[in-house]
Amino acid sequence: MTRRLQFKVDLIHGPIFQSLLFFAIPLFFSNVFQQLYNTVDTMIVGHALGDLSLAAIGSCAAIYDLLIGFALGIGNGLAIVTARSYGADDTELLKKSVAASIVIGLLTSLVLTVGAEVILMPLLKMLDTPPEIIAEAFSYISVITRFTLVMFAYNLCAGLLRAIGNSFMPLVFLVLSSCLNIGLDLFFITQLHMGVGGAAVATVIAQGISVVLCLIYILKKAPVLIPQRRHFKIERGIYAEMLGQGLSMGFMGSIVAAGSVVLQYGINNLGTLVIAGHTAARKLFMFFNMPFSAMAMAISTFVSQNRGADQRTRILKAMRCAVLYDIAMAAGVTVILLLFAPALVQLISGSQEAVVLNNGALYLRVVGPFYAVLGVLLETRYALQGLGAKMIPLVSSVIELLGKIVFAFVFIPRFQYLAVIFCEPVIWCLMTAQLIYAYATHPYIRGKKGKAELSV
Structure with missing residues (x-):
């Protein structure tokens, strides 16, 4: 297999932490600009349209996550199989995995789009979305x-x-489309007066341009990812492997999102100003989570490639480096939030209401130290997926769902927004304990399993 690919990081042979960091940095900035799609929507809506419109976007955020989480989870799962094939230096299997990814992705997206048309409004009503913003x-x-x-x-x-070591070019395309998104947001909302729907249209157009740019680059610079007609032939073994890996991550994403829907039900009963404050705080939470999610995504590709290349020792060392990284980053984020949380919430929301600012700031200050736990959770989960584990990460998602159900129906009615604040940190601790145990006892990590089976 030719590996002369521009902007590629060698995750199989290079220095471990340096390789992880170089691979994670573009992922971090990709996450930043991905979040800009949503954050700019929130800021412009909050400043131009007011608290009610901001609450409208916040009240349906969990539904958005539920509907696309399954598709995005499948995409990530399919890419893991491709990365494992790349690590094993198996070009034929890699191209077959890309072809299968295309077929599975198209079918999944079609099903989700049709399903959303049926359930959106009933779901908004079921979540007790306030009548004035539904x-x-x-x-x-x-x-x-x-x-x-x-x-x-x-x-x-x-x-x-x-999956083939290039985390830089997706960032370039995303930066360009993010700049377009900002301009379209301002034009559609402030000039055409399209309301919150204009923010959604701007997001779709900008992401569509990202797709076009990615495809052009792959066609010109990454031919290893271009399958031929013969690679689209359905083979039971590879499709079973791809569906197993993809569906496990897809269901994981949808279960996590379902938990967020349940939690949103409890939040929606606390009033529009609380919804607005929580919406702004969650945008900031997602921003500060980016260094941790970027490292987790880097771990996913690193483990997948090194599992394919049978480099167990590199995987163990990489996980230790990642944990130290989490602790250092969490300390820095905690200090920033302790000092600047109220000002940051006001910046995002554009609100002067004390309820909005105080609730949002308290949420961020409490959650801050728990970023270290969340980082370990994400990296352990992604490492297990990179090793080929399908059910264990799914179990962690079930724990999260059950925990959010308990908080939404037991603790939030009694302790109000304080229960919302402590909900996820408590659940993260439980999930992390389960995932660390599963990782430590995995046969490959314990040295009891040989080279990955990639011929499916």
Whole structure:
């Protein structure tokens, strides 16, 4: 297999932490600009349209995650199989995995788009979305879900490039489309007066351009990812492996998102100002989570490639480096949030309401130290997926779902927003304990299993 690919990081032979860091840095900035799609929407909506419109976007955020989480999870799972094939230096299997990814992705996106048309409004009503914002919430989320294919296509293209060690070019394409997204947001909302629906249209157009740019680059610079007609032949073994890996991550993503939907039910009963404050705080939470999620994504590709190349010792060393990285980053984030949380919430929300600012700031200050736990959780989960584990990460998602159900129906009615704040940190601790045990006892990590079986 030729490995002369521009901007590629050698994860199999290079220095471990340096390779992880160089691979993770573009992922971090990719996450930043991905989050800009949503954060800019939030800022412009909050400043231009007010607290009710901001609450409208926040009230349907969990539904958005639920509907696309399954498709994005499948995309990530499929890319893991490609990375493992790349690590094993098996070009034929790699191209077959790309072909299977395309077929599975198209079918999944179609099913999710059709399903969303049926369940969106009933789901908003089931979540007790306040009557004064339900129409705006639907106008936003319905546009997004009708173009699930666009979002899946970008994440699949970017995931395939990362699978072969190139995390830089997806960042370049995302930066360009993010700048376009900001301009379109301002134009559609402030000039055409399209309301929150305009923010959704801007997001879809910008992500569509990311897809086009990714495809052009793959065609010109990454021919190893271009399957031929024969690679689309359905083979039972490889499709079983791809579906198993993809569906496990897809169900994991949808279960996590379902937990967020349940939690949103509890939040929606606390009033529009609380919803607005939580929406702004969650945007900031996602931003500060990016260094941790970037390292977790780097670990996923690193473990997948080194599992394919049978480099167990490198995997063990990489995980130790990642944990130290989490502790250092969490300390820095905690200090920033302790000092600047109220100002950051005001910046995002544009609100002067004490309820919005105080609740959002308290959420961030409590969650800050737990970023270390969340980082270990994400990296352990992704490492297990890179090793080929399918059910164990799914179990952790079930723990999260059950925990959020308990908080939504037991603790939030009693302790109000304080229960929302402590919900996820408590659940993260339980999930992390389960995942660390599963990782430590995995046969390959214990040295009881040989080279990965990639011939499926």
